[in-house]
Amino acid sequence: MSQVCVYCLRNAADTEDHVVPEGFFEQAPEAGYIKVPACYSCNNSLSRDEEYFLVAILAEATAHSQTANRVLDRLAEDHRSGRRPRSGLAVALLEKVRPADVYSPGGIYLGTGQAVQLDTTRVNRVLEKIVRGLFFHRFGRPLPQDATVYVEVMPELDRMRSSVIAAALSQAPSFLGDVFMYRLYFPADGTDATSWALGFYDAVLAIGVTGRLGSSEVM
Numbered sequence: 756m757s758q759v760c761v762y763c764l765r766n767a768a769d770t771e772d773h774v775v776p777e778g779f780f781e782q783a784p785e786a787g788y789i790k791v792p793a794c795y796s797c798n799n800s801l802s803r804d805e806e807y808f809l810v811a812i813l814a815e816a817t818a819h820s821q822t823a824n825r826v827l828d829r830l831a832e833d834h835r836s837g838r839r840p841r842s843g844l845a846v847a848l849l850e851k852v853r854p855a856d857v858y859s860p861g862g863i864y865l866g867t868g869q870a871v872q873l874d875t876t877r878v879n880r881v882l883e884k885i886v887r888g889l890f891f892h893r894f895g896r897p898l899p900q901d902a903t904v905y906v907e908v909m910p911e912l913d914r915m916r917s918s919v920i921a922a923a924l925s926q927a928p929s930f931l932g933d934v935f936m937y938r939l940y941f942p943a944d945g946t947d948a949t950s951w952a953l954g955f956y957d958a959v960l961a962i963g964v965t966g967r968l969g970s971s972e973v974m
């Protein structure tokens with residue numbers, strides 16, 4: 756029997772999904788990509804959101820990370836040369852992205868002087884998928900479809916102070932090169948309760964909380 760997709764838990768997994776998309780990397784990380792069994796649809800349905808997410812975090816990260824600068828240059832070149840299909844919002848964002856001098860403590864603002872509010876619906880879809888992929892990667896079983904998943908990019912300070920997030924932040928990090936880092940806290944084996952701190956390009960932090968336990972504390 757073939758394995759079931761770790762995201763939808765319905766279709767047969769006939770592909771391997773890169774949990775952190777390949778396009779985020781300049782080159783394959785030494786330890787290899789994190790890959791999980793997925794159906795074709797789940798593997799590909801968020802690719803535009805993933806590109807949007809990538810451009811948004813690169814806008815923040817280029818001030819800190821040379822890798823982020825090179826990935827952004829490559830992405831821009833791919834768009835200019837037509838190697839990538841132009842995809843609406845990501846392109847609009849890409850054209851506005853410059854090394855970001857303008858920050859707001861409450862959210863991500865892109866561009867120099869001109870503030871662009873991030874589309875958190877798209878960003879959160881990508882983050883939830885990453886958390887579900889990491890969950891399978893770490894525990895060898897999919898997170899149930901009905902388990903709650905709370906995610907937030909560049910979290911508010913009061914989220915950071917919550918005990919489940921603080922617990923994640925105190926765990927040892929796992930790195931995928933200088934592109935991605937995660938820290939995982941889980942209070943007990945066999946439950947769906949986990950909390951995650953996710954870092955992108957040493958610059959952008961996101962959090963994730965799964966399961967019924969603890970998530971109410973964060974939300």
Ligand SMILES: [Zn+2]
Nearest residue numbers: 760763794797
């Ligand atoms: Zn699927």
